[in-house]
Amino acid sequence: MIVTSDFMSITTNSRTQFKEELALKLKDKKIEVLAATYETDPEGFQTESLTPIAPPLWAYFRQLSGKELYAAASIHTAEEVQFVINWRDDITTAQVIRYKGVDYDITRVDTFEGYKEDLTLYAKLRG
Numbered sequence: 001m002i003v004t005s006d007f008m009s010i011t012t013n014s015r016t017q018f019k020e021e022l023a024l025k026l027k028d029k030k031i032e033v034l035a036a037t038y039e040t041d042p043e044g045f046q047t048e049s050l051t052p053i054a055p056p057l058w059a060y061f062r063q064l065s066g067k068e069l070y071a072a073a074s075i076h077t078a079e080e081v082q083f084v085i086n087w088r089d090d091i092t093t094a095q096v097i098r099y100k101g102v103d104y105d106i107t108r109v110d111t112f113e114g115y116k117e118d119l120t121l122y123a124k125l126r127g
Contacts, residue, residue, distance in 0.1 A: 010098060025060040025084050025118075032056050032098040033091060050096055050103070060084040064122075079107050079122040087116045097123055 034050035041047050062082050076111035081098060081104060097104045111119060 020038075027058040027060045027084065027086070028061050029060070029061045029099065030056045031059045031083060031085070034096045034098055034103075036094070036096065050098070053090060053095065054088075057085050078124045080104075080124045081083050081122070083121040083123065085119050085121065087111070091121065093120060096126060097121065102126075 034051050035053050036048050037051055038046045038048055042120055060083065064082055065080055068079070083099070085091075091106070091109055093106045093109060095108060105126045105127035106121050106123050108122040109119065110122065
């Protein structure tokens with residue numbers, strides 16, 4: 001829709017994809033953010049253990065759409081799910097998310113234009 005007057009022109013976009021982005025994302029799922037630590041066992045092999053970096057966090061969770069999966073594949077990134085949590089400065093791609101007993105590797109941390117409100121974490125199934 002375009003609104004015009006003698007002084008200015010305002011263009012608004014009424015497409016549904018932009019309305020969905022503005023919708024409230026309910027953080028109603030509990031996740032754990034884990035850091036990998038490595039220890040050497042008595043035989044000399046390194047074993048990985050995952051330890052929580054914080055108490056469980058509330059998060060919004062969703063599977064990525066086919067369009068988003070295709071876009072991620074075009075830049076050679078495997079992303080399958082998205083988590084949105086309250087902003088924190090201690091989350092990195094070296095950490096792991098555990099949701100419903102399933103572990104996900106964090107592939108990307110998106111701060112959305114540098115605002116310190118939400119943190120979007122893209123992840124893939126750990127394997």
